[in-house]
């Protein structure tokens with residue numbers, strides 16, 4: 001999570017430099033999204049999910065399953081791999 005900016009303290013005022021910078025970058029971002037959608041999205045929209053499955057498998061193989069913190073009831077926590085996330089990672093890798 002990024003730190004809230006110094007100017008608006010995360011409120012997002014109209015003079016916030018971070019907000020103005022994001023707004024200025026927005027048209028180029030939309031152009032890129034449109035180009036990507038035309039390049040890669042048409043097959044998917046027509047029902048060909050082979051690229052989607054290949055990329056999802058690559059992404060799942062390269063990341064750790066999610067970790068969860070579970071309260072012990074005495075103010076302490078134990079940390080472990082989320083079994084649901086581990087199962088989904090195995091199924092979709």
Ligand SMILES: [Zn+2]
Pocket residue numbers: 004005006007008009010011012013016017018019
């Ligand atoms: Zn700001």
